[in-house]
Amino acid sequence: QKEVEQDPGPLSVPEGAIVSLNCTYSNSAFQYFMWYRQYSRKGPELLMYTYSSGNKEDGRFTAQVDKSSKYISLFIRDSQPSDSATYLCAMSFTYNFNKFYFGSGTKLNVKP
Amino acid sequence: GAVVSQHPSRVICKSGTSVKIECRSLDFQATTMFWYRQFPKKSLMLMATSNEGSKATYEQGVEKDKFLINHASLTLSTLTVTSAHPEDSSFYICSADTGDSNQPQHFGDGTRLSIL
Numbered sequence: 001q002k003e004v005e006q007d008p009g010p011l012s013v014p015e016g017a018i019v020s021l022n023c024t025y026s027n028s029a030f031q032y033f034m035w036y037r038q039y040s041r042k043g044p045e046l047l048m049y050t051y052s053s054g055n056k057e058d059g060r061f062t063a064q065v066d067k068s069s070k071y072i073s074l075f076i077r078d079s080q081p082s083d084s085a086t087y088l089c090a091m092s093f094t095y096n097f098n099k100f101y102f103g104s105g106t107k108l109n110v111k112p
Numbered sequence: 113g114a115v116v117s118q119h120p121s122r123v124i125c126k127s128g129t130s131v132k133i134e135c136r137s138l139d140f141q142a143t144t145m146f147w148y149r150q151f152p153k154k155s156l157m158l159m160a161t162s163n164e165g166s167k168a169t170y171e172q173g174v175e176k177d178k179f180l181i182n183h184a185s186l187t188l189s190t191l192t193v194t195s196a197h198p199e200d201s202s203f204y205i206c207s208a209d210t211g212d213s214n215q216p217q218h219f220g221d222g223t224r225l226s227i228l
Contacts, residue, residue, distance in 0.1 A: 008153055034216060043118070043205050043219035044156070088155065092216070099146075099171070100217065102155040 003027055006089055006103030015112050019076040023089035023103045026070065030091040030101070033065050035074045038086045038105065047074070047087075079110045115139055116208050118220030126228055127198060133191045133223045135206030141186035142208035146217065147179075150203040162189045196227045 006023045013019055021035075032051055036044035050056045053067045062075040072091075076083055086105040115138040123131050135145055143164050148156040160181050161169045168181035178200075180192040189208075193200055203224050207217040 004155070006155075032216070036219075041121075041222070041224070043116070043207075043221045045219070046216065049216055099158045099161070100156075102157075104153065104155040 003101045004089060004091060004103045007106055008104050010107040010109055012109045012111060013079055015079060015081060015110055017079050017110070019079050019083070019108060019110075021074040021076075021087050021089075021106050021108070023072050024070055025072075025091055025101075027091075027101075028067070028070065029093055031094065032092045033063070033072050034090040034092075034100070035061075035063055036088040036090060038088055040085075044088055076108075079108075081110050081112050084108055084110050116142075116206065116218050116220040118206055118223055120223060121221060122224045122226075124226045124228065125196065128195055131193045131196055131225060133193075133204055133206075133225075135189045135191070135208070135220055137187045137208045137210075137218075140208075140210055140212075142189075142210065143186060144209040145183060145189040146207045146209075147181060147189075147191050148205045148207065150205060150222070156205060159191075193225065196225070198227045201225055201227045 004025045034049040035047045038044045048063045050063050050065050053065045056063045060077045064073045086107045088105045089103040090100040092100050117136045119134045145162040147159045150156045159174045162181050162183040164183045170176045183189040203222050205222040207219040
């Protein structure tokens with residue numbers, strides 16, 4: 001069983017739609033949860049991170065963590081064509097100097 | 113913001129050659145850098161953790177004699193793929209710990225390695 005599971009998609013939505021991206025994980029010891037956006041032929045770019053359970057909002061993006069269900073989500077409101085990319089979730093046991101466990105990424109396509 | 117530069121962005125070479133990839137932190141010092149490998153439609157797999165001035169820590173299953181890592185300064189880590197073969201073809205990405213609480217790891221733009 002993989003540490004982190006993520007639906008690879010692709011997920012195709014019309015511009016303006018609300019997008020929901022999700023990851024599940026198996027190890028309850030994960031404490032930090034990150035979402036990265038990766039454009040084609042580029043490195044991952046950090047979007048948001050959260051510690052333990054709860055919600056965090058940044059502009060059009062909302063990250064949710066439900067540790068009891070081992071389930072994290074990223075919501076994108078008013079999606080734009082420029083949001084088209086692969087979204088990777090990542091988790092770690094500690095904040096710094098430690099390995100990240102990545103999901104396989106969900107490819108999102110926002111159609112104009 | 114923190115910038116990590118990775119060079120080259122693309123390498124095509126013959127089987128049996130060695131290839132060196134550089135990862136530089138441009139505007140900060142990184143005591144720890146990480147090397148990942150990414151296959152198409154797959155997640156990033158951590159290969160090794162590189163600490164300045166000491167030996168790298170390799171993940172299980174990664175051949176340290178195959179993938180040589182050097183972190184000789186606070187702004188530069190290198191990954192050398194020795195005697196590369198077609199199965200080594202992949203997308204290699206480095207990241208650096210910035211020490212910034214708003215940026216857990218900052219990634220370079222990756223190197224696409226193709227071995228013919």
